[in-house]
Amino acid sequence: MSDYKAFRVELKDKIAHVVINRPDKLNAMNADFWTEIIDIFRWVDDTDEVRVVVISGAGKHFSSGIDVAMLAQTATKFGPDAARNADLMRRRILELQGSFNAVDNCRKPVLAAVHGYCLGGGIDLITACDMRYATVDAQLSIREVDMGLAADVGTLQRLPRIIGDGLARELAYTGRTIGGEEARGIGLVNRTYADYDALIDGVFEIAGEIAGKSPVAVRGTKRMLSFMRDHSIDDGLEYVATWNAAMLQSADVRVAMAAFMSKQKPDFAD
Incomplete structure (x- = not known):
């Protein structure tokens, strides 16, 4: 495994633990995040010893979403022509979508362990996973509407298949925050746990059971x-x-x- 700037990756007992590792930035998804996650899941697919993946966040939060500084940097590349700007932005959005498509298309089950903030891009990420689990005090929100835009990296495409169309629309239109228990009640997460340690123990127990299968x-x-x-x-x-x-x-x-x-x-x- 390579050394990563935005992640920490560990392999033990057939389970790859992929940890978003920018705790001082609330695990915001910077430029390194988007390229490294593709490399990580290519390694997961190519490594027979890996049978299951668990994604979690270091520190107090899972992820606060896309790094605003990265978005601002993209805007600095705009020129005077609207069509060329649109083409640049479209290609950039498709690149970001490809990062989470790598998670969704992984041949092996991917389990998300969510605690603290899971905002904006965090929802995009966990909806690309097979299953989701959370602490009771987790805070989940589709924040893009409050930034004046539509979520464009997978939430609006995947979330309705997980929780149903009406609830997905409510969360996307309002941007309201839901806790772990409500997330479980609507089917966004499978189970909730009292705290981070219980979450990790519980998710790894499930991952271990899967890893023991053919x-x-x-x-x-x-x-x-x-x-x-x-x-x-x-x-x-x-x-x-x-x-x-x-x-x-x-x-x-x-x-x-x-x-x-x-x-x-x-x-x-x-």
Whole structure:
């Protein structure tokens, strides 16, 4: 693993812990963040030993969102022509979207552990994850509307699929802050925990359970669930039949069956 400026990355027991590591800046997402997260998830995809990813934030907060200083720097590149400015901004937005697409498209499950602030870009990030967990005192908000703009890095596209259209519109239009318990109540997070330590322990327990499963089976399951976001049930059934025509020949199936019959814990290859 490389040394990163905006992250700390650790690998233990098949779980990659990706920590946003700018606590003095409330883990605001600066230029390094957007490029490094792509490199990190490329490494995750390419490393067979990694079976699950946990994303958290160092210090008191998960993330306060996009670094305003970075946005201001982009504006300094504007010239007198509106069309050229628009083209520059469009390309920049697509680059930022690509950073969170790298999370969403990761072949392995990604779990977000949220505490403190999770604002603006923080929501974009966690909605690109497979599952989300939070402390009861976490504060989550889609802040872009208060900055005079529409969220453009994934929240408005992914959040309605997680919590439903009406609630997503309410949070996006008002920009109001919700706590961990309300986030759990609307389905934005799966579970809440009393404090940061309990959150990390709980999320790593879930990640460890996933890491103990067949990596072939877990990746296939994720691929099928992701495929179904944009396809009909019939399309999904056809796809999984084709997928499993190959994957059911995996050695993992025999290992799992033998372990089940002997009441032993299976040991799958990476």
